[in-house]
Structures are given as structure tokens and as C-alpha cells.
Amino acid sequence: MALLEVKDLRISYETGGGRLAAVGGVSFEVSEGETLAVVGESGAGKSSLSLGLMRLLPRNALSPEGRVFLDGVECLSLSEEEFRKQVRWKKLSMVFQGAMDSLHPVRRVGDQIAEPLLLDGRTDKTAAFGRVAELLSLARLPTDISRRYPHELSGGMKQRVMIAMALACSPKLVILDEPTSALDVIIQAQIMNLLKQLKRDLKLGSLFVTHDLALASDLADRIAVMYAGEFVEIGTAEQVLGSPRHPYTKKLLGSIPSLYDDRRPEFIPGTPPKMTSPPAGCYFSPRCPEACELCSTHPELIVCGTGQHARCHLVIES
Numbered sequence: 001m002a003l004l005e006v007k008d009l010r011i012s013y014e015t016g017g018g019r020l021a022a023v024g025g026v027s028f029e030v031s032e033g034e035t036l037a038v039v040g041e042s043g044a045g046k047s048s049l050s051l052g053l054m055r056l057l058p059r060n061a062l063s064p065e066g067r068v069f070l071d072g073v074e075c076l077s078l079s080e081e082e083f084r085k086q087v088r089w090k091k092l093s094m095v096f097q098g099a100m101d102s103l104h105p106v107r108r109v110g111d112q113i114a115e116p117l118l119l120d121g122r123t124d125k126t127a128a129f130g131r132v133a134e135l136l137s138l139a140r141l142p143t144d145i146s147r148r149y150p151h152e153l154s155g156g157m158k159q160r161v162m163i164a165m166a167l168a169c170s171p172k173l174v175i176l177d178e179p180t181s182a183l184d185v186i187i188q189a190q191i192m193n194l195l196k197q198l199k200r201d202l203k204l205g206s207l208f209v210t211h212d213l214a215l216a217s218d219l220a221d222r223i224a225v226m227y228a229g230e231f232v233e234i235g236t237a238e239q240v241l242g243s244p245r246h247p248y249t250k251k252l253l254g255s256i257p258s259l260y261d262d263r264r265p266e267f268i269p270g271t272p273p274k275m276t277s278p279p280a281g282c283y284f285s286p287r288c289p290e291a292c293e294l295c296s297t298h299p300e301l302i303v304c305g306t307g308q309h310a311r312c313h314l315v316i317e318s
């Protein structure tokens, strides 16, 4: 059985301009120890998906529709209190986008990491600080930073602290929302190595949310490409990167600069549709170089390889 099973998840917001469909019927699974990267440009719905799974959506979000099974428990039908006690941080946790800047500036790092353990009520202070030392070492940080304040740490160290905090209650699955976006490339590589190590050593499952397909390829077992609230392609990293089937995935790959030839990175003309009034047909068709009359109807995901699916009429079903 999959660790996480998401079925037809839909998330919408009430806005001044009408109802906005941020996540429009997304289905996927993540197994124990597996990394699924969710890749898409800004506004594709990646953060809404992540916050929806954590049940931390903003107030103007409508109740999510669909089913979310985590370790066999259907999460959307739990009450807020049940979800907080049984699931959030314990089975499913998250490293938020830009979160390293949200550490409390005048509280010691160790106290902040210990907080969720102490709040749980099942751990005393000595045990909590023993666990803090373990978590710091898991995140490859010296244990003496426990007594330091956030302003004494570099950006990379603060991000390691955020990762340590996400692991505090030993979750089985972590959502990593753009975990390296604010870091320079050297530190980014170090954090990616740490994530790979945690995946291997702890058999940690993860949903790795990023706009960067090249970065996704470093950690992902499978990749889902998200466009206008939908998965337009999903498959193993090898399939999506080596033989992409959806025109949007091909364009995303073409936009990655190459060090080894004179090819110029392509750009994708146009912008994603307004999700308060999405077009009737394929959402990508106004920007698609391969669009044809078939694209005036909305495509379903089509099986185009073992475990590979693409939402495009031009894909031949296999």
C-alpha cells in the first residue's frame, strides 16, 4: 500500500474576481522512502497542493474536495483536532518556502527545535533536548548551535535547522516546498546532499516542490509536472526527463541552459490561464506549438508508458 494516496484533490479560493481553482483534480501516490517531485512555474498550484495536504490553507480557501490517505488514514475527514494530534508534524511535516527567515529572532535555536516535542506533552525537557542533539546531528549541524540565536547562523545552517524541525516527530513523509530557493548554488548542493542522505538513512518519503526541473532530477524517483492546477505529466524521473510526452514538459526541458552545446535556452511564450475562468479546452493549448483542433476539448491523463501519463490529445495511448 502507498504511504500517501491522493485521489482527485481539488482546492479553490474565493476571490474578488470569483472562484479560483488552484488545484483541479490531482491524483498521485508516494511510497515509503520515495521522492515525488512536483514541478511547475509560479502559480501552477504547488503551494496550494502542499498546504492543502497539511490542512494549513488560508482562510479564503474552500474545504478541499477529494480523498487523501496517509498511512491508511483518510485525512480530509478527520476533525482539525484529530488531524493535529495524529497527523500534522507526526506523520506528515513540511519545510515551508522561505521558512528559514521565520525562525524566532530572540529564541535560542535548540528551544525552537524542542518546542513541538514539548508541546506534544509526551516528552520531558531532558528527553526533548536529547532529541534536539540527535536532530542537529541528523542535519549535520554541530550540537553547540543549540544555544545560538538565528542571526548567528548562515542561510544554509538555518535551512538545516528547518529540516531538523520538520523531522522532530519522526514523520514518514515530508513536504519540501522550494527548500533551496533562497540559497546560493554551493549551499543548495549541500542541502540537496543532506536531503539525499536523509532519504537513504531514514527511508523518508517526500514531496519535493520546485519550479526547477534540473533540481528535481537530483532527488526525485518520479516527477509530476503541474500546469494550471493539474498534473499534465507524471512518470519516473527517467521517463519525464528522458522521453517527455507533454509539450509543456518538452518546453520546460528546453528552457534549461546547457553547458555543453551552443543551444540557446528556449522560453515559453504567453502566460498560464486565469484560473477564475479557465479555457474550455486544453489549458496549455494557447501556448502550445503542437496545438490542433482536438485541443478544444479538455484532455484526460493518458497512459503513455509503464507508469507514465500525459494530459495531451496528441499522445498515443500505450
Ligand SMILES: Nc1ncnc2c1ncn2[C@@H]1O[C@H](COP(=O)(O)OP(=O)(O)OP(=O)(O)O)[C@@H](O)[C@H]1O
Pocket (backbone or CB within 6 Å): 013, 014, 015, 020, 021, 022, 040, 041, 042, 043, 044, 045, 046, 047, 048, 049, 058, 060, 061, 211, 275
Ligand atoms: N489565498 C489565495 N487567494 C486567492 N488566490 C490564491 C491564494 N493563494 C494562491 N492563489 C492563487 O492560486 C493559484 C495557485 O497558487 P500557488 O501559490 O498554489 O502556486 P505555486 O505553484 O505554489 O506558485 P509559487 O511557486 O509562486 O508559490 C495562483 O493563481 C494563485 O494566484
